[in-house]
Amino acid sequence: MDPVRRLNNNALTGPTMQAAGVGPRRVPVAPTRVAAAALPVPRPLVPANGPQRVQKQKYEIKADLRKPPSHQPSSQAVVAKENVKSKPAVSEIHVAQVPSKSSDPSSQNAPDYISEDNKSSEKKRWTLDNFDIGRPLGKGKFGxxxxxxxxQSKFILALKVLFKCQIEKAGVEHxxxxxxxxxAHLRHPNILRLYGYFHDAARVYLILEYAPKGELYSELQKCVRFDDQRSATVRKRVWVQYITELSDALLYCHSRGVIHRDIKPENLLLDGTGQLKIADFGWSVHAPSSRRTTLCGTLDYLxxxxxxxxxxDEKVDLWSLGVLCYEFLVGKPPFETTTHDETYRKISKVEFTFPPFTSEGSRDLISKLLKHNPKERLPLNQVLVHPWILANSTKQPTFMHEKDSVQPVPESSAKQ
Incomplete structure (x- = not known):
């Protein structure tokens, strides 16, 4: 049987995915160079009328790595025609069995030759033949x-497949x-590991840590909000745990000269134990060259x-942390409106209110993070010892006492 037909015979159809809750989906803001001009109202990047979030649509994904996302029909599986001739450049995909529920993939330790924590000067060169491919976990713009x-090790991981033609077309190679x-340089329990990467003529593959519980956004949609009442104590402590873990991971990033710039629930994952993992460092920059004017990220969190x-500078992450805290408590971002112009205005004026069910402690923390002047925002080390955090958190930060061992990320890692 030729490789193309075998590929399609081995393809698995992923489960139909629907939004876990009600509410429109955020629209990412495209990268745009904005000149610093004295204008009363910033110019919106997209039409002023329309929601800032759009509802997740149902879709199915076939494990067909040959075609870019734009070539794959959304309403039906991709099926190869019988008269299509095989192409020798296409690698054969072997489908892996889905791990059983009894074995938690996130509890496994990656072998040294995968994690590259070994001291050997020789690094493994990966190809697609080193992996069995299973069900799809998610669908993105570029793959x-x-x-x-x-x-070799049977180690479970996530493989992010990006199509070069899509990346080049969008001009986001950098x-x-x-x-x-x-x-690849970051090592923190609350940062998703990137074990390595490889590429072929058409695709780039990122070898990533697997986070079985998926996006934090899905968890957020399950609860419209939670009260600072006794009946919601457990839920509140879970959110505070996420805030603690995120603050600790950001403190680690900033100490190594890395700014994330796109903190939002969609970029935060949960492993099998419910531990938070920061993912998607596509908008990150290195601090020595981070005095920038690039407009990036998601509108609600800018x-x-x-x-x-x-x-x-790195204080943009403090603002995003404050927006995230508010959304944890209230169920929506503080500056969310029906138009982009109005959202721009509210962010610029720092115009938001707290619902009556929020506590004084949570209001104090959020208000100290959502300051118009970046220099006035509460530093991350003070976030971790804020009275409201200490009163509700059961987890100690892992990084606060490890600063002496911190090594900066090489500046060449993020010149662009």
Whole structure:
């Protein structure tokens, strides 16, 4: 049987995915160079009328790594025609069995030759033949993510498949390079590991840590909000745990000269034990060259200095942390409106209110993070010891006492 037909015979159809809750989906803001100009109202990047979030649509994904996402029909599986001739450039995909529920993939330790924590000067050169490909985990603009298993060790991981033609068409090669070079240097329990990467003529493959519980956004949609009442104590402590883990991971990133710039629930994953993992470092930059005016990230989470086209630094992540805290408590971002112009205005004026069910402690923390002047925002080390955090958190930060051993990420990792 030729490789193309065998590929399609081995393809698995992923489960139909639907939004876990009600509410429109965020629309990412495209990268745009904004000049610092004295304008009363910043110019929106997209039409002013329309929701800032769009509802997730149902879709199915076939484990067909040959074609870019734009060539794959969304309403039906991709089926190869009988008269299509095989192409020798296509690698054969072997489908892995889905791990059983009794074995938690996230509890496994990656072998040294995968994690590259060994001191050997020789690094393994990966190819697609090193992996069994399983069900799809997600679908993105430039490719898909699949559950995978490394054949030699049987180690379960995630394989992110990106199509070069799509990346080049969008002009985001530098973003991908930045994501790989930065994330590969980071070692923190709350940062998703990038074990390695490889590529062929048509695709780039990122070998990533597998987070079985998926996006934090899905968890957020399950609860419209939670009260600071006794009946919601457990839920509140879970959110505070996420805030603690995120703050600790960001403190680690900033100490190594890395700014994320796109913190939002969609970029935060959960492993099998419910531990938070920061993912998607495509918008990250290295601090020595981070006084920038690039407008990036998601509109609801953008700080005033970015939408106003002013220079910004690592304190943009403090603003995003404050927006995330608010959304955990209330169920929606503090500056969410029906139009982009109005959202821009509210962010620039730092115009938001707290519902009556929020506590004084949570209001104090959020208000100290959502400051128009970046220099006035509460530092991450003070976030971790804020009274409201200490009163509700059961987890100690892992990084606060390890600063002496910190080594900066090489500046060449994020020049762009």
């Amino acid at each position: 898909n993510v699949y559950l995978a298993r490394e054949r 973003q991908l390079r930045r994501e790989v070079e930065i994330q 700080p005033p200095e970015m939408i106003e086209g002013r220079m910004h």
